[in-house]
Amino acid sequence: MLRQILRVIRLLGLRRAARMKKHHEQGLKTVRGYAACSSWWALLDCGFLDELEQKGQVLQSEFARDHSCEPEVLAAVVEYLDGIGFLHQQGDRVSLAPEGKVLMAEPRGMVELLWAYEPCFGNLGDLLAGRKKYGRDLTRNITYVGIGSGRLCEQLPYPVMRRMVIEHRRRMVLDLGCGDMAFLRGLCGMDEQIRGHGIDCSQEMVDFCLKQLSRDDCGGRLTAQTGDMFDLPELPSEVQGVDCVTACDTFHEYIQQPEQLVNLLKGLKERFAGTMFVVGEFCLQDQAWLKKHPTASLEHHLFHQLSNQQIGTAQQWREIFAQAEMQIVEEQVYDLIGHGYFTLR
Ligand SMILES: C[S@@+](CC[C@H](N)C(=O)[O-])C[C@H]1O[C@@H](n2cnc3c(N)ncnc32)[C@H](O)[C@@H]1O
Incomplete structure (x- = not known):
């Protein structure tokens, strides 16, 4: 790993490499906010997160089977949320990580309310271009x-x-x-x-x-x-x-x-x-x-x-x-x- 970092620094120069890294980290907050929120909404809506909260842990394969979820999609979302520290995954077993527990506490209503207005965000380009109108073509959940x-x-x-x-x-x-x-x-x-x-x-x-x-x-x-x-x-x-x-x-x-x-x-x-x-x-x-x-x-x-x-x-x-x-x-x-x-x- 260190050898690879040194190779990048040699190629780009230390200042440029450091600046690029910093900027990527800053931009990632926005990108991750969207991916994380969409993933969290999906697991909230299908009842996965409530089951995690109630039972402490859930076997994802069993959940997918019992709730008619696509196992590959559930696995991808769980792996991502484990990666960013919202869930803990050990094989098939999943539980809420501390950050996930917080999201299920006071901020939960905020997450749900944003989900209610997701159609406005999902159609923002069309709203901006005037191709769609709120009320006529789309509405809140x-x-x-x-x-x-x-x-x-x-x-x-x-x-x-x-x-x-x-x-x-x-x-x-x-x-x-x-x-x-x-x-x-x-x-x-x-x-x-x-x-x-x-x-x-x-x-x-x-x-x-x-x-x-x-x-x-x-x-x-x-x-x-x-x-x-x-x-x-x-x-x-x-x-x-x-x-x-x-x-x-x-x-x-x-x-x-x-x-x-x-x-x-x-x-x-x-x-x-x-x-x-x-x-x-x-x-x-x-x-x-x-x-x-x-x-x-x-x-x-x-x-x-x-x-x-x-x-x-x-x-x-x-x-x-x-x-x-x-x-x-x-x-x-x-x-x-x-x-x-x-x-x-
Ligand atoms: C922002 S929500 C507030 C819901 C609830 N009062 C609360 O405290 O969470 C507004 C609610 O008012 C309802 N609503 C809007 N216009 C209404 C009307 N003309 N008559 C009856 N309900 C209406 C909506 O369907 C929606 O459920």
């Missing part, structure tokens, strides 16, 4: 929007919003754009007097929720239905006396038409008289601050913009609430993560 967002929100947004609901002793909670229902499920788990009903306009998302509810519906206190919040369907008979309407990261999808949101809020106030609102929303961060602190908000902004979604400022939300003649009872805005929580009447 909605179930992973719910799963990723639900998992990420468990870290701060849901604890804040659940406290807001519980402190005001609300009992019948209607969640708009409920995603995977993680918010309501946790809420029902905290107080057995609470009943939660989720509405989501995506049939695929609601089918996912109904499958989960068939396994555990918190003793019948958790239900879901497909519906557009702008044209709310009749609620099931057991969902009576809604005293709290919640929405986490649902309204921003319509911030380009603020009057639509104002009318929605006014209509909800009229339909559910006396109800309280608990809203969690993205609040645009200062660009100069973000440049100094390049957090995951940058990726978040990118895939939102690619899917025709805009992020409003905290002030824009206050104005929408004021126009809907709502009073802010409590407000918590966290500029660090670009998220805000509002209790409204």
Whole structure:
């Protein structure tokens, strides 16, 4: 090896050889990010990583057989992830390496949310050239929007919003754009007097929720239905006396038409008289601050913009609430993560 290195140095010169090596290492971070993320997504989606986490170790040949995976593709991906230190592979036996364990912890929601918007990245060239349009030719993986967002929100947004609901002793909670229902499920788990009903306009998302509810519906206190919040369907008979309407990261999808949101809020106030609102929303961060602190908000902004979604400022939300003649009872805005929580009447 040393002889080969000396031969390269003799050929290229020490400075040039050292510079080339450094630049390759720098560039590799980007290339590897893509290859590693794609590989991780595939193993997450087919359930391999969950099985590794639950069982501690998995025989890859058995997994491929039981889950109808192509054994050669699984072997190639596992070998790569072992090489970059995310997995440990010993023959057929695979386990999570410490770095893989971390990826399955707090960052997991971030990985899943990026996977939800993968169609935007996979089609970026076509979007850029105008050959494809988001919405017309491609869309996000909605179930992973719910799963990723639900998992990420468990870290701060849901604890804040659940406290807001519980402190005001609300009992019948209607969640708009409920995603995977993680918010309501946790809420029902905290107080057995609470009943939660989720509405989501995506049939695929609601089918996912109904499958989960068939396994555990918190003793019948958790239900879901497909519906557009702008044209709310009749609620099931057991969902009576809604005293709290919640929405986490649902309204921003319509911030380009603020009057639509104002009318929605006014209509909800009229339909559910006396109800309280608990809203969690993205609040645009200062660009100069973000440049100094390049957090995951940058990726978040990118895939939102690619899917025709805009992020409003905290002030824009206050104005929408004021126009809907709502009073802010409590407000918590966290500029660090670009998220805000509002209790409204
Ligand atoms: C970013 S996700 C947030 C999901 C969930 N609230 C959470 O906290 O993770 C937005 C959700 O709102 C749903 N949604 C968007 N527009 C809607 C509408 N008009 N009516 C009902 N649901 C809607 C989407 O299908 C999606 O599941």
